[in-house]
Amino acid sequence: MAKLVQDYVAQSVKKFPSKPALVINGQSITYAGLDKKSTQLANFLKEKGVRQGDRVCLYLPKSINSFISIIAILKADAIYVPINISTPEARFMQIVPDSGSRFVIVNERKSLLPDISAVGEYINFNTEKDIFIEERNNPINYANDESDTAYILYTSGSTGVPKGVMITHGNIINATDWAVDEFGINENDRMSQHPPLNFDLSTFDIYTAFKSGATLYPVSEELSLFPGTLLKFIEENELTIWNSVPSVLVYLWNSGLVKPDRLKPVRKIFFNGEGFPTKFLAEWMKIFPEKEFVNMYGPTETTVQCTFYRISEPPQDLTKLVPIGKACRNVEVFDIDGELYVGGQGVGAGYWNNPEKTAASFVADPRPGKRGTVYKTGDLVRLRADGNYEFLGRKDNQVKIRGNRIELGDVDAALYSLPYINEAAVIAVADSESGGNKLVAFVDLKKFDEIDIKKDLERLIPPYMIPDEVRVLQLPKTSTGKIDRPKLKEMYGNKK
């Protein structure tokens, strides 16, 4: 049995040394190669002074090296902190110091990188040419155990400062072992790896593949914008399992290219991160009755998925989302006054360096006679008579845009930081074309000349957080003087 995440690679090397672990852009690496190179890099990191529990950031496009880096950081008893390559410098410069990372692994020409000399240094695959050498093959004894943190994922925070969710080796192993057993994932599978590495969905595809000896096929995010190319990619690589946010599947559907004679090798389709607009889900299921469709649900704080729902036939009621289902193995879910709580082995270790936020959301089990820590999701749910949960909405101002979790306060804070903004409020509205949400910003300006709000936001927040529309007006207020967000929503609806 694996105790630490990197044990999955070691076990697959024994069974399938020459099988490809990863195929990306025509290049591949076998399990033996992944194991060897990650050991070399881990020894290199240790020589650099990386110690148990140190954080190491990853800031590079998906490549074989990014996956070697993940395993290497874990082998060095350290914690990986993936930062999306599209993250603007301002946010990057929040995350690196907040995580206290002394090293940031990159693959760039140095001149283009932000200056981090005050807090740490870069390890650049482009300039460090002698990382992967035979002298660094010596096996490593791990000091970590399953309660130690494996990764920290930064998510949008309500006050404009991202917060780091800590997930342990034990959390990942529980989620992975369950998924491999439940869905019969095996060494013959070819698994898509679509979500960016800073997105918790990636935990599912990376580790179920590494555990079962399957082959992982990383998909660049931009490929998803080109339906024909993406379908061809899936078919040519004969992917058997697809895992992504539903918006990608909606987008593919809207291209008109998804037909019964396509995507033949795919046998299972997993989606997670947001509700799959039911109209589109029903269409997918109707043309692919032989494929298995599974709705997965889980906040980053509870390790990818804490509930799941197998959809046995195309949904009839198109006005309702399919259920998020029942708890995964060794996980418990329950609701108090309609808010979902998660307990058991999926519950993460809290927010990095943030005891206050941790105490607010990771709470003692409130049920009489129960012990242990449970996570308060902020998701409103309803328990159906058949024991499956349905997702109804959020308690707070968190929204999902194409699966990306966004605190509206985070976008508000970015707007308020612009010197010419008097007042600002961002709302999420339904987007009929995608079946999902889009952001609309309402702003009151101090000056009107020579400003480009979206361009200024580009420097501050990731592309998916930039509002689709910006409207300039004096903001309506409630009787207590607060910005009247419901009124803004109403105004938007009327003025479309």
Next chain:
Amino acid sequence: MEIKNKIKDFLEQETQRHIEDEKENLIEKGILDSFSMIKLIGFIESEFKIRVKMEELTPENFNSVATITQKVLTWQK
């Protein structure tokens, strides 16, 4: 108006973002995303009276105003 300018104007208006020049990578910048892509394709089809071949769209030939213009020109032939 040139095809190039029409595409640039449309995208700028649609996304309310400024496009520096025709070589700018619209995908990296987040200007072309799954929302604006669908709208752009609709615009190209109606404005230039052509049928966009979804199979021919690739990240290489559809990532900047310049490459999109090139592709539209080949479809017009």
